[in-house]
Amino acid sequence: MEKLPILQFEDKIVETVSQNPVTVLIGETGSGKSTQLSQILFRHGFADSGTICVTQPRRVAAVSVARRVSQEMGVPLGEQVGYAIRFEDRTSSKTRIKYLTDGVLLRESLSDPELSSYSVIILDEAHERSLNMDILMGLVKRLVGIRDPNKFRVLITSATLEGEKVSGFFNGCPVLNVPGKLYPVEVIYSDDSSKSYIESALKKAIDIHVKEQEGDILIFMTGQEDIEKLVKKLEDRVRSLEEGSVMDAVIYPLHGSLPPELQVRVFNPPPKNCRRFIVSTNIAETSLTVDGVVYVIDCGYVKQRQYNPATGMYSLDAVQISRVQANQRAGRAGRTRPGKCYRLYPHVVYKDEFMEAAIPEIQRTSLAGSVLYLKSLDLPGIDVLKFDFLDPPSYGSLGDALRQLYLIDAIDENGAITNVGRIMADIPLEPSLSRTLIAANENGSLSQALTVAAMLSAETSLLPSFAKGSQKKRKQEHIPMELPDGKGLGDHIQLLQIYELWSETHYDIEWCKERGLQIRGMSFVKDVRRQLCQLVQNMAKCSTEVHGSHSSRERKLGYRNLRKALCVGYGNQLAERMLRHNGYRTIGLKSQLVQVHPSSVVQPDEDGILPNCVVYHELITTSSPFMRNVCAVEMQWISPVLKKLQNLDINKLSGGFSDLEEETQGKVQDGVKKEAKDVESAADRDSKIQAARERFLARKGKK
Numbered sequence: 010m011e012k013l014p015i016l017q018f019e020d021k022i023v024e025t026v027s028q029n030p031v032t033v034l035i036g037e038t039g040s041g042k043s044t045q046l047s048q049i050l051f052r053h054g055f056a057d058s059g060t061i062c063v064t065q066p067r068r069v070a071a072v073s074v075a076r077r078v079s080q081e082m083g084v085p086l087g088e089q090v091g092y093a094i095r096f097e098d099r100t101s102s103k104t105r106i107k108y109l110t111d112g113v114l115l116r117e118s119l120s121d122p123e124l125s126s127y128s129v130i131i132l133d134e135a136h137e138r139s140l141n142m143d144i145l146m147g148l149v150k151r152l153v154g155i156r157d158p159n160k161f162r163v164l165i166t167s168a169t170l171e172g173e174k175v176s177g178f179f180n181g182c183p184v185l186n187v188p189g190k191l192y193p194v195e196v197i198y199s200d201d202s203s204k205s206y207i208e209s210a211l212k213k214a215i216d217i218h219v220k221e222q223e224g225d226i227l228i229f230m231t232g233q234e235d236i237e238k239l240v241k242k243l244e245d246r247v248r249s250l251e252e253g254s255v256m257d258a259v260i261y262p263l264h265g266s267l268p269p270e271l272q273v274r275v276f277n278p279p280p281k282n283c284r285r286f287i288v289s290t291n292i293a294e295t296s297l298t299v300d301g302v303v304y305v306i307d308c309g310y311v312k313q314r315q316y317n318p319a320t321g322m323y324s325l326d327a328v329q330i331s332r333v334q335a336n337q338r339a340g341r342a343g344r345t346r347p348g349k350c351y352r353l354y355p356h357v358v359y360k361d362e363f364m365e366a367a368i369p370e371i372q373r374t375s376l377a378g379s380v381l382y383l384k385s386l387d388l389p390g391i392d393v394l395k396f397d398f399l400d401p402p403s404y405g406s407l408g409d410a411l412r413q414l415y416l417i418d419a420i421d422e423n424g425a426i427t428n429v430g431r432i433m434a435d436i437p438l439e440p441s442l443s444r445t446l447i448a449a450n451e452n453g454s455l456s457q458a459l460t461v462a463a464m465l466s467a468e469t470s471l472l473p474s475f476a477k478g479s480q481k482k483r484k485q486e487h488i489p490m491e492l493p494d495g496k497g498l499g500d501h502i503q504l505l506q507i508y509e510l511w512s513e514t515h516y517d518i519e520w521c522k523e524r525g526l527q528i529r530g531m532s533f534v535k536d537v538r539r540q541l542c543q544l545v546q547n548m549a550k551c552s553t554e555v556h557g558s559h560s561s562r563e564r565k566l567g568y569r570n571l572r573k574a575l576c577v578g579y580g581n582q583l584a585e586r587m588l589r590h591n592g593y594r595t596i597g598l599k600s601q602l603v604q605v606h607p608s609s610v611v612q613p614d615e616d617g618i619l620p621n622c623v624v625y626h627e628l629i630t631t632s633s634p635f636m637r638n639v640c641a642v643e644m645q646w647i648s649p650v651l652k653k654l655q656n657l658d659i660n661k662l663s664g665g666f667s668d669l670e671e672e673t674q675g676k677v678q679d680g681v682k683k684e685a686k687d688v689e690s691a692a693d694r695d696s697k698i699q700a701a702r703e704r705f706l707a708r709k710g711k712k
Contacts, residue, residue, distance in 0.1 A: 013041030015049075015187050022046070022185065023053045026129075026162055030153045031182040033175050034166045039298065039344050040187045042166050043074050043133055047106045048082065050129055056105040058160050059128030064111040066139045068094040069265055069272055069292055075099075075108040076273075095437055096537050111141035115148075115382060116437060122386060123152060129162045135175070136167040136333065138369035138400075144379055147397040150179060168337055171366075178399050192343040194305075198356045206308035207235055209353045211242050214286060217304050217351075218247070219255055224303025224348070225285040227293060229338050231327045232312040236262045236288045243286055256282050263289035268529045275299050291330075294337045298344065305342040307335060309354040315373045318409035320601055321581070322628040323375075331367045335359060371402050376410035377440050381419055384426040385434035411662040416580040416653055417444040424662040436544060438462055441626070445578025446545060454570035455545070457505055461571065463538035464504040465626060465638065471504075471534070472608075473525030491524055497612035499623065499640030501575060502568055508534065576646040579624035583647055584636060586621050593623065593636065596647075596654070603628060606635040622647060 015022075015036060025032050036042030047061050055061060065071040075092035084090055091100035093109040100107055111132070118124055130149055135142055149163050165175055172184040203209040210228050217226055230236045240262050247258050261275050278301065279285045287299060291311050310327045311334065317324075330338075335352065342348025352359065371379075383396060414420045419430035419440060426434075429447060436443035442462040449458030464471065472492070493510065495503030507526070514520045516535060521528050576583075584593035584603065592602045605611055605619070606629075613619050626638035 013045055014039070014191070015041040015045045018185070018187050019049050022049060025183055025185055026050065026055070026164065029183055030158055030161065031163045031165070031179040033172050033179070033182060033184045034164055034187065035168075035172050035184065036166055036187040037168055037340065039191050039340060042187065044077050044081065046131060046164065046166060048078060051106055055129050055162065057128070060104060060126055061106045061129040061131065062114065062127040063106070063108050063131040063133055064114050064142070064145065065108060066111060066134050066137045066142065067265060067292060068110055070134070071108045071110050073272065073276065078106060078108070096540050111139060111145055114145060115141055118148060119382070119385060119434060123156060128160055129164065131164045131166060133166045134168070135165050138367070138371070140370040140374055140379060143369060143371045143399055144382070146178065146399055150397060153179075175399070192345070192347045194339050194343040194347070195349045196339055196352060197349060198352050198359070199354055202354045202358060206310065206353050207239050207242070210239060210306050210308055211246065213306050213351050213353070214243060215246050218258060218284060219250070221304065223256065223284060224346070225279070225287060225299070225301040226304045226306065227299060227302040227341055228286065228288045228306040229291065229293070229308055230288055231308065231310050232290060233264045233266055236264055236290065239288050243288070256284055258284045258286060260286040260288070263287055263293060265290070265292060291334065293341065294334060298341070300344055302341050302344060303346060303348045305338055305348065305350040307338045307350060307352045309335070309352060309358070313373070316375045318375070318403070318406045320628070321409070321595065322630055322634060324630045329363055331364045332359065333366045335363060369400050371398065371400065372406070375413075376402060376406050377413040380407065380410040381414055381426075381430060381434055381440055384420060385431055408659050412657065412659060413581040414440065415657065415662055416650055417441065417578060419444065420662065422656065422658065422661055436541070438466065441578045441582060442466070444580075445574050446541075448577035449571060449574035450545070452570045452573055454567050454574055457567050457571040458574055459538055459541050459545070460505050460508045461501050463534045463541060464508060466537050467527070467530040467534050471527045471530045494612075495610040496568065497610070498568060498572065499611045500609050500638045501571070501640040503610045505568075505571070572640055572642050573646055575624050575640055576642045579626070580650045580653075582625050582627075583650060584623050584625060586619055595628065596650070601634060603634040603636050605639050606637045609637075609639045611639050611641060
């Protein structure tokens with residue numbers, strides 16, 4: 010293996026880290042920072058008084074980099090070198106270099122606020138500015154002030170981070186720059202921006218394969234769907250080429266939903282006289298380095314999930330990458346020899362339209378889980394609104410998070426964390442699901458709620474995408490439609506029924522195959538459910554047995570109690586049917602009209618009327634605003650939430666806004682109270698209608 014650039018700076022790195030509590034290291038693409046920095050510090054004794062911890066923004070990177078380091082050190086994975094990701098821990102008492110996701114490190118800090126088991130914390134890939142990373146930077150800044158300066162070091166590492174900005178955040182700490190590009194990369198722009206970057210990428214990849222010298226091709230696409238389309242097209246085109254006219258080729262997808270054994274394939278060298286096509290998300294931008302890549306094709310876009318706190322709605326959009334990201338992608342072509350980067354957009358677009366850097370995640374996502382985490386730390390000097398962020402989120406985002414947490418009982422009317430909130434913080438799920446588990450434990454539906462929480466925690470869609478498609482398409486796919494229908498009550502019930510039926514087969518993989526269910530996802534769900542059972546042992550005696558073999562009456566009661574628990578957990582995610590519109594109005598601050606997602610199994614009654622009130626797992630806008638994973642509930646179950654909406658005071662929850670924000674929040678609160686009153690009136694009206702219908706049926710029955 011060629012000596013990586015970072016190794017030439019080993020002495021300088023060790024000297025700087027020894028003399029400073031915090032060091033910022035800017036290591037360009039290909040410098041070897043992710044794999045070598047931990048080994049350098051290990052060689053020089055920094056693991057003698059604790060473990061060297063290295064965070065990664067993605068699960069795939071944490072696993073693959075740990076595997077690479079264990080191989081280089083010649084030790085079994087899980088012993089001296091290990092990793093920890095959500096629901097999987099391959100470490101032991103021998104572990105001295107530990108790779109983990111930033112989310113796992115945050116969770117560890119709940120039980121050990123000073124992270125005392127670590128002598129070094131390396132926050133790697135900080136330029137990606139994930140939500141967890143930004144919180145960690147604020148947290149370790151605090152730890153630097155309270156941990157023993159002789160036994161604790163922090164390194165912030167990145168490929169292209171604003172070094173001086175981070176240095177200023179950490180009180181002027183030193184910044185080291187390590188060059189990374191081993192070979193020059195020629196950047197070639199397109200003459201125009203094609204509307205179909207998939208077709209443009211296909212054409213460019215085949216041109217390279219036919220005309221250019223040997224070397225692997227890395228193609229950046231926006232997400233799994235685009236990747237699968239392009240992989241299929243590439244396979245068809247490569248097969249159609251005249252045999253012997255070009256070298257052989259293998260085509261690999263690379264994205265976070267792939268099983269580990271398929272992710273690992275891209276790191277294995279190809280057969281002799283064979284070119285690899287690797288079609289990847291931005292995971293290959295910085296988190297993973299694939300040796301052998303000589304040609305990069307950059308579509309210029311990335312799938313980005315964005316949250317609007319004013320509407321509570323997510324959107325998943327293909328947006329232009331930043332100039333920083335474009336340069337990162339280009340740098341992947343110069344690892345083993347001079348390379349080429351083909352950008353499927355003109356230079357003027359790169360220069361005039363791309364932002365310098367991507368918007369930090371903390372400014373485009375829901376903060377409910379993060380605010381709950383910060384409140385649960387319960388440490389002196391930590392105030393949610395005054396927490397030391399590198400780039401603070403908006404007051405609107407923080408206010409939205411506080412409101413969400415108040416409506417599901419995680420914080421009280423004064424913004425203090427409740428006992429329920431502390432239990433929620435200990436469960437590695439989003440707040441709505443952790444609150445559902447607690448409520449289900451109280452009404453006897455914990456087993457069912459554990460199943461639903463595990464099913465909703467799957468990393469990918471479990472159900473066949475054509476499950477609600479045309480009969481013709483079902484026939485073509487040869488998938489028998491034997492999935493349960495949720496009894497017309499909703500998607501949460503359907504997910505529960507699917508898992509219960511699978512458990513009755515003793516988790517037979519063939520059963521999943523026959524119904525088009527995602528096999529790896531279902532196996533993941535089974536493992537997650539088992540681990541969740543272990544985590545909630547302090548709430549109740551809970552076994553991994555699934556309650557799918559109860560009598561029909563008991564099962565019906567279980568479904569009812571589960572839906573009641575969902576009402577509590579999704580207290581911020583309720584929607585009332587609009588009587589004169591084919592849609593729902595969400596309850597709370599959000600008054601927009603939304604539709605039930607077409608994939609939902611929620612069914613109208615015999616009169617063709619949809620349920621009066623539903624809970625939903627998330628709001629997402631695609632072609633229209635949709636509620637996804639929807640479940641019917643009864644209006645009387647939501648009365649506690651309606652009362653809370655009447656008394657909602659964002660100022661008290663937050664500890665006080667500025668004068669300008671108070672004026673804004675005052676208007677918002679007036680709207681909340683009016684809407685709660687309107688919804689309550691609707692509930693009364695529907696209750697009266699239902700009572701009249703029951704009296705009519707009773708009289709009819711007596712005749």
